[in-house]
Amino acid sequence: MTTKxxxxxxxxxxxxxxxxxxxxxxxxxxxxxxxxxxxxxEQAGDLACRWNCxxxxxxxxSAEVNGMPKLMCMTRLSDLDLSKPVxxxxxxxxxxxxxxVTDVSWNYEVKKRIKPFKxxxxxxxxxxxxxxxxxxxxxxxxxxxxxxYLCQDVCHVLRDxxxxxxxxxxxxxxxxxxxxxxPLDTEDRVEELREANxxxxxxxxxxxxxxxxxxxxxxxxxxxxxxxxxxxxxxxxVKILFRKLxxx
Amino acid sequence: xxDYQTHEHDVxxxxxxxxxxxxxxxxxKDGQSVGLVCKSLLGKAHTVMAEGGMAAAMxxxxxxDGWETHFADTMxxxxxxxxxxxxxxxxxxxxxxxxxxxxxxxxxxxxxxxRILQRNFGGHRYPRLAHVGDRTGLEMIRTLQDHxxxxxxxxxxxxxxxxxxxxxxxxxxxxxxxxxxxxxxxFKAKAIVLATGGIGRAxxxxxxxxxxxxxxxxxxxxxxxxxxxxxxxxxxxTGMVWPPSVAGILVTEGxxxxxxxxxxxxxxxxxxxxxxxxxxxxxxxDPEEGWRYVTGDKSACRPPELLTRDHVARCIVREVKEGRxxxxxxxxxxxxxxxxxxxxxxAHIKKKLPSMYHQFKELAGIDITKEPMEVGPxxxxxxxxxFVDGDSQMSTVPGLFAAGECAAGLHGANRLGGxxxxxxVVFGKRAGEYAAKYARExxxxxxxxxxxxxxxxxxxxxxxxDGESPYxxxxxxxxxxxxxxxxxxxxxxxxxxxxxxxxxxVRAAKTKCDVNRExxxxxxxxxxxxxxxxVSEAIARSAEVRKESRGxxxxxxxxxxxxxxxxxxxxxxxxADGSMQLEERALPAIPEPLKKIIEENxxx
Numbered sequence: 001m002t003t004k005x006x007x008x009x010x011x012x013x014x015x016x017x018x019x020x021x022x023x024x025x026x027x028x029x030x031x032x033x034x035x036x037x038x039x040x041x042e043q044a045g046d047l048a049c050r051w052n053c054x055x056x057x058x059x060x061x062s063a064e065v066n067g068m069p070k071l072m073c074m075t076r077l078s079d080l081d082l083s084k085p086v087x088x089x090x091x092x093x094x095x096x097x098x099x100x101v102t103d104v105s106w107n108y109e110v111k112k113r114i115k116p117f118k119x120x121x122x123x124x125x126x127x128x129x130x131x132x133x134x135x136x137x138x139x140x141x142x143x144x145x146x147x148x149y150l151c152q153d154v155c156h157v158l159r160d161x162x163x164x165x166x167x168x169x170x171x172x173x174x175x176x177x178x179x180x181x182x183p184l185d186t187e188d189r190v191e192e193l194r195e196a197n198x199x200x201x202x203x204x205x206x207x208x209x210x211x212x213x214x215x216x217x218x219x220x221x222x223x224x225x226x227x228x229x230x231x232x233x234x235x236x237x238v239k240i241l242f243r244k245l246x247x248x
Numbered sequence: 249x250x251d252y253q254t255h256e257h258d259v260x261x262x263x264x265x266x267x268x269x270x271x272x273x274x275x276x277k278d279g280q281s282v283g284l285v286c287k288s289l290l291g292k293a294h295t296v297m298a299e300g301g302m303a304a305a306m307x308x309x310x311x312x313d314g315w316e317t318h319f320a321d322t323m324x325x326x327x328x329x330x331x332x333x334x335x336x337x338x339x340x341x342x343x344x345x346x347x348x349x350x351x352x353x354x355x356x357x358x359x360x361x362x363r364i365l366q367r368n369f370g371g372h373r374y375p376r377l378a379h380v381g382d383r384t385g386l387e388m389i390r391t392l393q394d395h396x397x398x399x400x401x402x403x404x405x406x407x408x409x410x411x412x413x414x415x416x417x418x419x420x421x422x423x424x425x426x427x428x429x430x431x432x433x434x435f436k437a438k439a440i441v442l443a444t445g446g447i448g449r450a451x452x453x454x455x456x457x458x459x460x461x462x463x464x465x466x467x468x469x470x471x472x473x474x475x476x477x478x479x480x481x482x483x484x485x486t487g488m489v490w491p492p493s494v495a496g497i498l499v500t501e502g503x504x505x506x507x508x509x510x511x512x513x514x515x516x517x518x519x520x521x522x523x524x525x526x527x528x529x530x531x532x533x534d535p536e537e538g539w540r541y542v543t544g545d546k547s548a549c550r551p552p553e554l555l556t557r558d559h560v561a562r563c564i565v566r567e568v569k570e571g572r573x574x575x576x577x578x579x580x581x582x583x584x585x586x587x588x589x590x591x592x593x594x595a596h597i598k599k600k601l602p603s604m605y606h607q608f609k610e611l612a613g614i615d616i617t618k619e620p621m622e623v624g625p626x627x628x629x630x631x632x633x634x635f636v637d638g639d640s641q642m643s644t645v646p647g648l649f650a651a652g653e654c655a656a657g658l659h660g661a662n663r664l665g666g667x668x669x670x671x672x673v674v675f676g677k678r679a680g681e682y683a684a685k686y687a688r689e690x691x692x693x694x695x696x697x698x699x700x701x702x703x704x705x706x707x708x709x710x711x712x713x714d715g716e717s718p719y720x721x722x723x724x725x726x727x728x729x730x731x732x733x734x735x736x737x738x739x740x741x742x743x744x745x746x747x748x749x750x751x752x753x754v755r756a757a758k759t760k761c762d763v764n765r766e767x768x769x770x771x772x773x774x775x776x777x778x779x780x781x782x783v784s785e786a787i788a789r790s791a792e793v794r795k796e797s798r799g800x801x802x803x804x805x806x807x808x809x810x811x812x813x814x815x816x817x818x819x820x821x822x823x824a825d826g827s828m829q830l831e832e833r834a835l836p837a838i839p840e841p842l843k844k845i846i847e848e849n850x851x852x
Contacts, residue, residue, distance in 0.1 A: 013766070029491015029612065041719040045770030046762040050289070052457040055497050055607070057386065058292045074610060097428055098767040108290065108397075108405075116398050117353035128347060130362030136355045140380065143355060143387060147291055182353065 002027050005082040007035050009047065010089035011099050020044075021085060026077055032088065033061050033072035036100070048099035056213055059148030063100050064089045069150040069211045091153040104149055110168050113196065114176060119184040131183045142178035142222060144214045147171065151208035151218055157201045167198035170208035170218045177222035180229070194230045199223070250704035252423075252432035254695070257283035257402070258687040259680070260422060260437035262409050263464065265293035266385070266672030267652025267679070268443030269392035270345075274680025275441075276399040280687055283435055285404045285424065287459050291393050294445050294457050295672065298385025299500055299603070300369055301377030302669035304342035308359055309366045313374040315339040319842070320849035322667060325371045326631070326660020327799045328846075329477070329814060332838045333638030334658040338667070338674050345673040346378045352395040354387050356380055370501055370554065371664040373849075382500065382603045388669060407433060409463070410775055411703040412440065412471040412648070413695055419471060419647040420693035423703040427772065430765025432704055436695050438687035441641075441679045442468060442650040446630045447481075447783040449722075449776075452730040453496040454627040455487055461776040462783030464654035468634045469782055473643040475820040476656045477632035478783070479790035479801040482663055483735045485561035487626025489578035494611045496626040499581065499604060501665060503621075504553040506600050507542040508583040509535075510564070511620070512572035518579075519552035522563055527555055539589060558662060558800055561625040565735055568624065578624035584617055593617065625735050629668065630783075631659040631800060632790070635819065640682035641675055647686055647693075651679035661799025710774035715758025718774035725752050725780060733788045738804045742792040749785050756781060782828075786820045789830050793818055 002025045011020050022039045033051055040047045051061040054073045061072040066080065066087055080086055094102040123129045151170035157163045168176075176193060179185055193199045206219045216222070233239070259275040261268045264286035272284045286293065305318040318339035323330050346364065350356065356378050357365040366375045380387040397403070409424035413434070421436040444464030448456025469475055486499040504510075512518050523531045531552050532538035538551025553560065564579050574580055583601070587593035594617040598605050601616070608614040608621055633656035634643050641649045652672045659667060710718070732745035756777040761770035796810035797803050816832050823829040838846070 027492060029493055031493045031611070034493040040769060041717070041723075045717060045719065046764050046768040048767035048769065052288055052292045052459065053294070053297050054457065054494070055297065056610075057383070058288075058296045058457075060288065060292050076611070076613075078613070101428075101767050104289065105405075111394070112397060116394060119351060119353070122351075127351070128363070129350065131355075131358055132362050133358040136358060139355050143380075143390065144383065146296070146386065179353075182355065185353075 003082065005035070005077065006085040007039060008085040008087045009036070009039065009099070011047070012096070013098050014096055017096070019087065019089075026082070030077045031073055032065050032070070032075040032077065032086070035077065036072060036088065048097070048101045050101055057146060059146035062091055062148045062150050062153065064091060064153070069153045071148060071150070071213050074213060091149065093153045093155070093159045094149075106164060107147070107149055107152065107171065110172050111175065114172060114179070115187045115189055115192070117179055117182065117185055118187040120186050129184055135183045138221065139178050139181050139183070141216055142174045144216055145171065145174055146214060148213060150211045150213065154207045154211045156205070156207070163198065163201055167201045170223065172197070173199065173202070173226055174216060174218055174222045177226055180226065190229050190233050193226055194234060199227055199230060202227070250432055250701060252434050252700065252704065254434040254436055255283060255402070255404070256436045257281045258437065259283070259439050259441065259683045260285065260435050261441045261443060261680070262422065262467070263293070263443035263445060263652070263654070264290055264403070265295035265443060265445055265652065266388050266392060266669060267676035268293075268441065269389065269396050270673045270676030271441045271443055271651055271680035271683065272401045273392065273396045273399060274677045275684040276396070276401050278681065278684035278688070280684045282401045283404060283437065284401050285407045285409055285422070285435065287408050287427070288406065290403055290405050291389055293389060294459060295385045295389045297455070297457070297498070298388070298669050299382040299498070300502070300665050301367060301379030301384045302342070302346060302388070302673070303369070303372060303376045303664065303666035304346045304378055304670055305339060305376060306343045306346065306364065306366065306378070308363045309375040313376060316845045317373050317849055318342070318376065320846050321372055322658070322664060323660070323846055325662055325664040327662060327809070327814070328660065329798070329817065329835060330660030331638050331657030332842055334675070336842060337638060337678070338658055338670060341674045342670040345670065345677065349388065349391050349673070352391050354391040356387070368505070369665045370557070372666060377666040382502075384669060388672070404433070408772065408775070409435075409467065410707055412467050413699050414471060415693040415696065417646050418690070418693060419645060421695050423700055425707060428767055430768065430771070432707070434695060434700055436693065438690060438693055439647045439649065439683040441683050442634065442648070442654050443652045443676065443679070444654045446653045447787075448627045450726065450729050450780050450784045450787070451627040451734070452726040453487065453624070455484060455496050455498045456627065462779045463776075464650060465633055465786070466779035466782040468643055468645070468648060468650065469786070469820065469822050471645050471648060472822065473645045473648060474635040475633060475786055476635040476817050477790070478630070478786040478820055479794045479818065480631035480661045480799055481627060481787060482557065482629040482631060482800045483561045483625040484628035485557055485564055485625050486581060486623040488612065489574070489622045489624040490576035491612060497607070497611075498626065498628070499621060499623050500601070503581060503583055503601060503604055505542065506583060506597070507539060507586050508553065508581050509551070509585060510553050510560070511580045511582055512567045513574060514572060518567055518572070519555070519560070519563060523552050523555070524559060531555070556662070558802060561735055562802060564624055574622040576622050578622040580620040581623045582620035584619060629653065629663055631661060631663055632656045639678070641679035642682060642686070647690065649679040649683045651675040661801060707775060710759055710761045710771055711763050713758050713760040715760050716755065718756070718759040718761060718770060718777055721752060721755050721759055721777060722773060722780065725784060728752070729784055733784070733791060736802055736804050737791050739792070742788055745788040746785065746792065749781065749788060753781055785828055789828060790818045790820065793830060793832070
């Protein structure tokens with residue numbers, strides 16, 4: 001069963017570009033990424049897009065479909081209104097390289113600035129530790145992240161206010177949370193959270209949670225607990241008094 | 249003169265999945281300057297797709313386990329044509345590699361007493377797979393990436409290597425381009441580790457991503473290295489068949505482990521119709537006994553759906569060929585039926601198979617707690633690859649190493665589930681260690697300008713040609729391999745495949761693409777074709793001479809195992825005239841102590 005649909009795909013480079021319409025035959029069960037591949041094979045051999053696993057596990061094919069940040073491989077055409085052109089454009093938070101491919105290198109740079117995992121000494125002489133499942137459940141939730149950066153794309157602090165120099169974005173708060181709440185970790189990242197990471201900019205609008213394809217509760221389970229740690233450390237009046245009295 | 253930039257490293261690693269990252273970490277630890285080149289963004293490699301876990305005889309769940317049993321299981325699974333030294337090292341070193349991942353931040357699921365939990369899997373005698381739900385591969389790649397980057401590894405993301413360079417017999421570097429701008433790059437290196445994964449894109453229905461174009465296999469072959477065992481390709485019996493967009497995506501063995509049954513369009517549970525004699529005494533005699541087995545009754549035998557992957561896959565093919573398939577060319581895999589046995593079957597399925605529930609719900613619109621799935625075989629893994637020394641992972645070309653799926657040996661004729669993730673870290677580490685040692689102990693290399701010029705000219709050729717689209721040739725190649733060199737093979741079809749490959753080579757050499765070097769997938773596809781054609785030909789030729797059936801290689805015209813072929817491997821090399829050469833070599837004898845371990849485990 002085939003029907004016609006039109007894909008309005010943004011094509012261009014950082015110098016500029018425009019939407020181009022590609023009328024395409026589509027079949028039952030197709031996802032947006034299939035349509036892009038079909039356009040590539042039949043009409044625009046050099047249409048640039050990233051993809052890998054095609055199963056929502058690698059986080060490569062992020063784009064904005066009808067204005068919504070989505071993994072193209074997990075967006076079924078049957079969930080879209082095909083009577084109108086389907087717009088596909090690159091994520092907006094990062095500079096475009098070509099067509100649907102953007103320069104996400106900023107994310108890799110940000111990660112390098114976060115203090116890496118530093119475990120406590122092993123619990124046993126054979127170099128092993130003991131951890132209980134209930135103590136790692138939360139950390140495992142953060143570690144489901146596939147680094148698709150859709151949360152970075154939708155976050156207004158980055159998208160609209162361009163605070164890339166002062167704010168690490170939801171992805172890396174989730175990353176810091178995974179490290180801070182790792183039962184074995186001994187590093188302290190609270191001061192950076194407040195200063196270099198700019199956690200105060202987040203005003204918990206929860207857009208990141210809405211777009212997360214892994215259904216991680218980024219705001220509730222990662223950002224808010226980290227904000228609480230910052231508040232405890234720096235804004236607790238009893239602790240401030242204690243520090244003043246004892247110079248600690 | 250072409251325009252290119254040169255990067256110099258002691259050790260260059262090509263591929264950044266589990267094996268490549270682990271190799272890079274080890275070489276960097278040695279103090280060597282390390283470059284890591286990958287076709288995608290870092291952290292997106294195919295390793296992320298691994299679900300089940302990594303096999304390691306840690307004996308956390310069953311203290312009867314040990315490296316000897318793991319070794320014997322691996323050899324049995326591989327039908328005893330494995331590189332025994334690799335199987336031995338793998339079984340001995342896997343536990344340390346798992347613990348090391350934990351020390352680097354990986355968070356595995358836990359036992360009740362707080363240790364790393366291990367699960368059961370096909371072919372493993374004891375619960376042996378360390379895992380994180382059904383996303384173990386993601387955990388591994390993220391852990392290695394986050395541990396490795398602070399070690400000072402230089403990563404070249406979205407760079408593709410198209411040729412290896414040589415200084416005399418030794419490798420001296422690699423030539424490639426950056427995908428973003430199409431600029432040429434020369435990576436000068438004293439030692440190179442190939443960790444490029446598999447070959448699945450040579451087939452139409454595969455669980456593999458676009459990156460799996462056999463790059464490492466073809467680069468090594470062109471550089472003069474030996475490929476071996478290329479006939480052994482693993483077809484996983486249960487991949488999705490519908491919708492077309494997701495055809496080939498894996499449906500985990502766990503569905504059958506939880507009681508899922510295979511049925512044809514007549515509603516018949518056809519796996520009961522064909523149980524090999526060898527397994528008859530270990531297989532349930534009726535559905536009732538099968539159900540008792542999957543619900544933990546240790547006196548019951550396993551249902552026939554849990555026979556070996558190769559056998560189940562062939563039974564599915566038979567049903568489809570004989571007209572008893574499902575509407576989209578597969579068979580039915582039904583887990584919903586367990587509602588006859590369990591009052592809370594819906595909740596039970598969702599709890600035990602969360603990602604399968606979501607995969608079918610989101611991609612196929614099917615609720616597996618209520619309806620059967622449609623499944624069929626999918627190309628999953630290549631056991632064959634670059635021939636390496638078991639200890640050092642060095643290929644037959646000095647300074648050129650290989651690890652992970654692109655290297656051959658560990659898995660023999662058939663890989664056990666769970667042995668690939670452990671393979672990556674055990675042999676990734678070894679390759680990195682020995683590549684660093686090689687770089688330290690051998691002097692500097694020279695890069696031959698003429699070689700670079702030739703590689704650059706070849707890379708630019710598709711812009712000046714006037715043939716067809718590379719997508720068309722790739723599509724035809726995949727169809728042909730699927731049809732003629734697929735899961736069930738025959739002499740006349742394999743001969744036909746070799747002939748067809750010659751025609752495809754001619755067509756590939758004429759493909760053209762849009763004149764644009766910036767992130768141009770048409771150009772990239774045109775260049776990848778060369779590698780796909782090398783591996784396809786190696787598979788077809790190796791399959792043609794192996795006139796027996798063993799593991800992943802099944803011949804309709806020689807359906808039995810032949811002892812004579814159990815003693816040899818088939819080696820593929822590039823001849824002086826550029827044509828592919830095939831040679832039969834004797835497998836080395838398994839040393840007595842290891843033989844004894846195998847025998848003891850067979851008895852038990």
